[in-house]
Amino acid sequence: MYKILVCDDERDIVNALKIYLTGEGYDVLEAYNGCEALDILNRCNGVNSDGTEAIHLVLMDIMMPQMDGIEAMVELRKSYNIPVILLTAKSEDMDKVLGLNVGADDYITKPFNPVELIARVKSQLRRYMMLGGAQMQVVPEEEARQKLIIGGIELDDRSKEVTLDGENVNLTPREYDILKLLMKHPGKVYSPQEIYQEVWQDPAYGTENTVAVHVRHLREKLEYDPANPRYLIAVWGHGYKMCDN
Amino acid sequence: MFEKLKGKPSAKILFFVLSVLSITFSIVEFGNILLKSMLLEYGSGDLYRELQVDYIEDYVHGIENMSDISIYLGLVVGIICSIFFFIGYMTISGYYVVDKELQVQRRGLSKIPLDLNFVIFMVLEGLAMSLLAELSYVLEMGSNMAGIIVLMICLIAVAMVVVALLYVMTLSVNFKLPQWWRHTICYKIIDFILGIVRNVSDNIRCNMARIKLQRRIWMIVGAVSFAEFILLLACLDTDAYGFLILLWFFEKIILIVFVYRLINQYAQIKDATQRISEGDLEAEVDTTKMFIDLKEEGEYLKSIKNGLDVAIEQRMKSERFQTELITNVSHDIKTPLTSIINYVDLLGKEKLENAKAKEYLEVLARQSQRLKKLLQDLLDASKASTGNVELHMEQVNAGVLLNQTVGEFQEKLMESGVELNIKVPNEEVRIYADSRYLWRVFDNLMNNICKYSQSGTRAYINLEKTDDRTIITFLNISREPLNISGEELMQRFVRGDSSRNTEGSGLGLSIAQSLTKLMGGEMQLSVEGDLFKVQLLF
Known part of the structure; x- marks a missing residue:
């Protein structure tokens, strides 16, 4: 099964994580600081290893002695592209941005909801197995043009299907249209009026509420933490945009 | 050329003596030439009759018999030697070896102030000249002490050369030192007077500073007006209109200069104050040349600025400390809170038969979630209230x-x-x-x-x-x-x-x-x- 490396200087937290993860059927390896984590990684995933012991995901705390999470992250990214989820009590925006910038795939703050944590782990693993690392899926060009892919969200315009990390997501037609519009131009901010006009094909008269409601639903279906969305971002006072990862 | 001789006292004495000798010799040779031409004109007989001194007779004979060339040669040699020794003496005079270093110092005669020196020199030479005149008059009148008189004349002549040489030496020593003009009595007197004036004005300024600003200004205005009044009265009877106008002009110029400086300085201070009030704490005022009160104001401004700097620095430090404290504390609280939430959750997954235990567990779960929210809110509230948000x-x-x-x-x-x-x-x-x-x-x-x-x-x-x-x-x-x-x-x-x-x-x-x-x-x-x-x- 999949192997996960858990790294935190708090033994209790490492223990709790181990219990959760083994409960989901994963193998767990432990480390208590950045140096240990790198050692284990080199042993299991390094050039001299035979691949049988390879680690598939790393859960790493930031505030650790000897070598902190960010440093270890940078080192790690020099040789491996396995998914890394940063786990930390530092919840400022700056810290999140820094973490993601140095190469982390996700960021979850303590105290965390265990259910959310497991969901994120699963999502990262699925994506890793499907898209990167383990196997490369060759997507025929024609097919690629019909598909809109942003992060873990895949929208297939031929089959009108939307998947999140490989798992199907049920969207209403309006929700689908809104998602497609936003995914076609990632990073562009659409005002509620513009979205309404495009999707309902009607001029918007005081019905901007509707758009907000639909976006809210979309977010709840697509995001692990709707309050802190990774993909569907609300630009308050202006509109909405799809984050361009 | 004379470098090696500088500082050696023996060299100085030698050159002095040699200068005197060669100059005297040159003068003598010159005199001989004159004598010879006189002898040619008048014949020697007349002279003998006049002087009736033996040794002089012999001397004149000797000159008569000497060839022109040798006299001229002597003169030339004498002149060359004089020049040489004179220059040499002038060059090496004044040098002394002090602590193994060659320095120019005023010693002995050189210490006399230059103007006094000059006066003494003139007096001495004047005396000598008048003495010589007297003596030669006596000689002309005829006297039985002619021999001695002639000797005296020679001695006086030599003395004059010596005095002149010494005087020139003191001049040369003084000129070798920097700011020689200070070594005069005149300069010293002027300096003294100026010193007193400066003292008095400093005193006045100090005392003025103690008197309050307004009283001071009225005092000055009163004094000036009073002086003007007196002057006007004094000029009333005379036709000194030109003088009055000149005075008025003079006063106006002083006033304008004063007002100009005052306004300038005030403007500087005002400008600096404005800049400080707008937040530019780097504004500086150069208070060195200002009038007393404005200078004080400039100083006050400086201290205000410094005070502001200190206050701001302290405030920033305390803010930084506060935010660090809050982030550190909240981070330290979140770590055990995470474990609590995790293990409460894990407990919830265990099979608990005890209904009460389940109930208590629910309370724990609820409260720990509440704690989590409270912590986050606290962090937000503190950031928002200290303005620590970007x-x-x-x-x-x-x-x-x-x-x-x-x-x-x-x-x-x-x-x-x-x-x-x-x-x-x-x-x-x-x-x-x-x-x-x-x-x-x-x-x-x-x-x-x-x-x-x-x-x-x-x-x-x-x-x-x-x-x-x-x-x-x-x-x-x-x-x-x-x-x-x-x-x-x-x-x-x-x-x-x-x-x-x-x-x-x-x-x-x-x-x-x-x-x-x-x-x-x-x-x-x-x-x-x-x-x-x-x-x-x-």
């Missing part, structure tokens, strides 16, 4: 934001049984704020509405724009009776629900108010019966 201010479309907010809360509103009415004007209403934090404020207020409204009632949100401000009003009916004022409610940890049963932390309104204030707006709360009204004014 604001990205922009023109936010209030109408769009409101509609987005309503969209987000639609479900929660439905669950709470609250019907929301919003009123937004047709034209675009823009607020200058940070969109994320404005959303936070709306978020807090909407959460309050959802949590505390009476089910089945309506809530209202109003957006209106008057000439100078934008007002957003949130109105709802409270489920529980509100027995406290709006002000109290906004205090931290105060909640309308006095039983403290619900999940709120009591910080929502406080955070909203801090954020609103940070963005330049104002939040007003009023409670009337069960009607709860929040107004945001921008």
Whole structure:
């Protein structure tokens, strides 16, 4: 099964994580600081290893002695592209941005909801197995043009299907249209009026509420933490945009 | 050329002596030439009769017999030697070896001040000359001490050469030293007088500084006017119009210069003060050349500026300390809290037969979640109230934001049984704020509405724009009776629900108010019966 490396200087937290993860059927390896984590990684995933012991995901705390999470992250990214989820009590925006910038795939703050944590782990693993690392899926060009892919969200315009990390997501037609519009131009901010006009094909008269409601639903279906969305971002006072990862 | 001889006293004496000798010799040879031409004209007989001195007879004979060439040669040699020794003496004079170093020093005769020196020299030579004149007159008159007189004349002549040489030497020594003009009596007298004047004026200035500014100015004006008056009176009888006009002119020039300087300095101080008041604490004023009072003002300004610098530095330090404290503490609290939440959750997954244990576990779960929310709110509240947030201010479309907010809360509103009415004007209403934090404020207020409204009632949100401000009003009916004022409610940890049963932390309104204030707006709360009204004014 999949192997996960858990790294935190708090033994209790490492223990709790181990219990959760083994409960989901994963193998767990432990480390208590950045140096240990790198050692284990080199042993299991390094050039001299035979691949049988390879680690598939790393859960790493930031505030650790000897070598902190960010440093270890940078080192790690020099040789491996396995998914890394940063786990930390530092919840400022700056810290999140820094973490993601140095190469982390996700960021979850303590105290965390265990259910959310497991969901994120699963999502990262699925994506890793499907898209990167383990196997490369060759997507025929024609097919690629019909598909809109942003992060873990895949929208297939031929089959009108939307998947999140490989798992199907049920969207209403309006929700689908809104998602497609936003995914076609990632990073562009659409005002509620513009979205309404495009999707309902009607001029918007005081019905901007509707758009907000639909976006809210979309977010709840697509995001692990709707309050802190990774993909569907609300630009308050202006509109909405799809984050361009 | 004479470098090696400088500083050697023996060399000085030698050169002195040799200079005297060669100069004397040159003069003598010159005299011989004159004598010879006289002898040719008048014949020697006359001279003998005049002087009747033996040795002189012999001497004149000797000259008569000497060839012209030898005399001229002697003269030339004498002149060359004189020049050589004179220059040499002048060059090496004044040098002494002090602590193994060659220095020029004034010693002995050179110490006499130059003007005095000059006077003494003139007097001596004058005396010598008059003496010589007397003596030669005596000689002409005829005397039996002719021999001695002639000798005396020779001696006096030599003495004159010596004195002249010494005088020139002192001159050369003095000129070798820097600022030789200071070594005169005149200079010393002038310097002395100036010193006294300076002292007096410093004294006056000191004393003036002690007298109050206004009294001082009136004193000066009074004194000047009085002096003018006296002068005018004095000039009344005379026709000294020209003098009066000149005086008037003179006074005006002084006045103008004074006023100009005064205005300049004042302008400098004013400018520096303005810059400091605008926040530029680097403004400096050069107080060195100012009048007393303005100088003092400049100094005060400097100390104000320093005080400000210190105060600001301290404030920044304390703020930094505060934020560090809060981030560190909150981080340290979150770590054990994480474990608590995790293990409570894990416990929940274990099979617990004991019903009471399950109940207690639920309490633990609930409270630990509440603690988590409280911690986050505390962090936000402290950041917002110390202004430690980075604001990205922009023109936010209030109408769009409101509609987005309503969209987000639609479900929660439905669950709470609250019907929301919003009123937004047709034209675009823009607020200058940070969109994320404005959303936070709306978020807090909407959460309050959802949590505390009476089910089945309506809530209202109003957006209106008057000439100078934008007002957003949130109105709802409270489920529980509100027995406290709006002000109290906004205090931290105060909640309308006095039983403290619900999940709120009591910080929502406080955070909203801090954020609103940070963005330049104002939040007003009023409670009337069960009607709860929040107004945001921008």
